[in-house]
Structure formats: structure tokens, C-alpha cells
């Protein structure tokens with residue numbers, strides 16, 4: 001099959017995870033076919049914040065200067081308002097001894113970001129087919145040897161063969177489901193309603209999160225005079241019927257926000273997504289690997305899915321290369337050994353951040369706890385800066401997982 005395969009690697013999904021994987025593989029000489037059901041520029045429901053450390057990978061991909069030139073907003077840190085009204089302010093630049101690749105995070109509309117990344121993959125030599133929906137994996141025996149896909153405007157699916165398939169097809173990943181690896185977490189079951197507004201008052205250089213007993217709302221400047229507004233609520237509160245006007249009703253019920261939206265105007269219909277909190281039992285199977293949201297996504301509060309997608313791609317690419325071209329002797333089938341090693345490496349890389357995400361989600365779901373934590377972080381800005389550095393992906397998570405740090409947090 002090797003000689004006659006349509007590509008050495010088929011990457012399904014051309015979001016940040018797929019584009020970055022295809023870019024890295026193509027530049028190391030691997031023949032990559034990148035498929036996406038959408039045609040770019042395409043939108044994606046997202047709060048559109050990028051951590052300071054995401055800029056390192058964007059810079060390596062040769063994408064950073066174009067993203068900045070296309071009007072990305074620069075974010076200096078985070079402001080979190082607790083249910084009781086306490087305001088925690090954490091800055092990316094602080095005296096804790098850690099420094100990000102950049103001193104600022106970025107916020108940029110997804111059609112802009114994702115199209116730039118896709119162009120980088122194309123420039124590195126990846127073949128890109130847009131408007132192609134993948135329906136299933138194709139197996140030879142127990143191994144994945146390609147995908148079944150249907151191109152826009154055609155009726156008949158066709159099989160596309162490859163030595164390896166990478167599932168980078170997002171939260172509802174067809175690849176993860178067909179491999180039997182996808183799981184839905186029981187908690188948290190949250191949905192998001194997201195829209196862009198013009199004319200929101202008081203938007204500064206910090207990304208904002210306002211938490212209350214019913215969920216949370218994120219506000220961030222995303223450049224071009226637009227504010228990204230994302231309301232995240234328990235799944236049962238965001239049924240499809242309430243989509244229109246949902247954000248406006250949420251804001252109107254909160255006087256501290258309503259005042260700021262008095263002259264604001266929504267520039268496009270709100271979009272809804274969720275529930276999130278999905279994961280794969282492992283990020284590989286014989287002949288296939290998962291990356292980005294296809295491998296796991298928990299909750300958007302800490303706004304790091306794009307970094308995790310880019311970093312996951314950066315971790316995966318050398319293992320795929322080793323699986324296909326490696327010369328190191330292995331005790332089992334080369335692909336399986338390499339992909340199992342990728343899975344271990346991925347768990348090791350993200351374990352700390354996963355723990356932080358779960359702690360944050362627990363605090364957000366429990367207003368008295370969130371208020372306690374907020375009191376501690378308002379009193380100790382140094383701790384707030386450290387926390388925001390972890391969220392910004394340049395402070396190691398163990399810094400805030402130390403028992404002494406956690407005890408000070410819950411002491412209030």
C-alpha cells in the first residue's frame with residue numbers, strides 16, 4: 001500500500017491543530033494531504049484569545065508578524081470578576097521570575113488566524129483540499145489506512161489512502177469517534193453563545209471574565225474595534241430556542257455590564273456551541289493519531305485551546321516523522337511504538353495544565369469558593385500574576401499546584 005497511497009499522511013481538519021501539524025510534517029519532507037469540510041476563511045466559535053506562549057509557535061511557523069499586521073489586539077493580562085464583585089487583576093509581566101515569549105497575549109478573529117495558518121501549511125508544501133468532509137476511517141485489518149470522504153458538489157464518497165491519518169477535526173471529531181476513542185466528560189456540561197460587538201465601553205488591554213452563579217461571560221478586544229463576547233452557561237440554559245437575544249438578556253440582567261453595552265451593537269448573529277468537555281481515552285490507534293480538540297477539550301475559561309492545538313502539533317510531528325522515516329530500531333511495529341510515545345509525551349506535557357483547568361472549573365462552578373479565592377488573589381497580586389502566567393502557558397503549572405499556594409488560595 002505504501003507506494004500507492006494517496007499521501008504519506010492525511011490530516012483531517014485544517015484548524016490550528018491540523019494546519020500546524022501539516023506545516024511541521026510538510027517542511028520535514030513528508031507528503032501531507034490536509035482536508036477540511038469548510039472553505040477558508042471560515043469562522044469558529046471561540047473567544048479568540050492567544051496566550052503569550054502561543055506566539056512562540058506562531059513565530060516559528062512564520063505567522064506571527066502577519067497576524068499582528070492584520071490587527072490582532074495585544075492583551076496585557078486578565079481581569080476576573082468574582083460572583084461577589086471582587087476584581088482579580090493578573091498581568092503577564094510581573095516580578096515572579098518567569099517571562100513569556102512575548103509580554104502580551106493576542107486576540108484575533110478566527111477567520112484571520114486560521115487562514116494565515118492554513119496558508120503557512122500550504123507554503124510548506126502541504127496539499128490542501130477544502131470542502132471535503134471526512135465520513136469515516138478506512139481500515140485494512142485492524143489498522144487505519146485512510147479515510148472515506150466526500151467532496152462538496154459530489155455524491156459519491158471516495159477512499160483516500162495514507163500511511164498515517166491524523167485526526168485534527170475538533171471537538172466533535174469523526175476520527176476519534178470512529179476509532180472508538182471519544183468520550184464525553186460528565187462534568188462540566190457547558191454551552192457557549194458567542195458574538196462580536198462594536199462600541200462596548202471600557203474595554204481595556206486585559207481580557208475580562210465575569211463569573212456569577214449562572215455561568216460566566218468573557219470580553220476581549222479582538223482588534224478592528226470589535227469585542228468578542230462569550231457567555232458560557234450550564235448546557236440546559238442554552239437551548240437552541242433561546243439563542244437569539246440570549247447574550248443581550250444576560251447582559252441586561254447584570255447592571256455592571258448593561259451600562260457598558262448601552263451604545264454597543266452586535267455585528268453578526270450569535271453562535272452557539274457545546275457541550276464541551278470531551279476527551280479521547282488515548283491519542284492514537286494503529287495507523288492514526290489525534291491532536292487538538294479531537295484529543296481533548298475541557299472548558300474555555302482558561303482560554304488555551306489554540307495553544308494546546310499548536311503545541312500538540314509540535315509534539316506530534318517528530319513522532320509521525322519517526323513512525324514513517326525513523327531509523328531507530330524498535331521492538332514492535334514502528335508506527336505503534338512512535339504513536340504510543342507521542343501519547344505519553346502529550347500526557348506529560350499537559351498533565352499540569354489539565355489539573356489547573358479542573359481546579360478553575362470547580363471554583364467557577366461554586367460561587368462561595370470563587371469568592372474566597374478572589375479575596376486571596378486581590379490581597380496577593382503576586383499570586384494572581386503567577387496564576388495568569390500559568391494560564392499564559394509560560395509559568396509551569398506546578399507553581400500554582402503546590403500545597404502551600406493552594407492553601408493560601410482557599411484561606412480567602
Ligand SMILES: Cc1cc2nc3c(=O)[nH]c(=O)nc-3n(C[C@H](O)[C@H](O)[C@H](O)COP(=O)(O)OP(=O)(O)OC[C@H]3O[C@@H](n4cnc5c(N)ncnc54)[C@H](O)[C@@H]3O)c2cc1C
Nearest residue numbers: 013015016017037047048049134170192292293304305306
Ligand atoms: C466558546 C469557546 C471559546 C473558546 N475560547 C478560546 C480562547 O479564547 N482561546 C483559545 O486558545 N481557545 C479557545 N477555545 C478553544 C479553541 O477554539 C479550540 O481549542 C481550538 O479551535 C482547537 O483547534 P483544533 O484545530 O483542534 O480544532 P478546530 O479549530 O475546531 O478545527 C477543526 C477543523 O476540522 C474541520 N472538520 C471537522 N470535522 C470534519 C470532518 N468530518 N471532515 C473534514 N473536516 C472536518 C473543521 O471544519 C475545522 O476547520 C474556545 C472554545 C470554545 C468552544
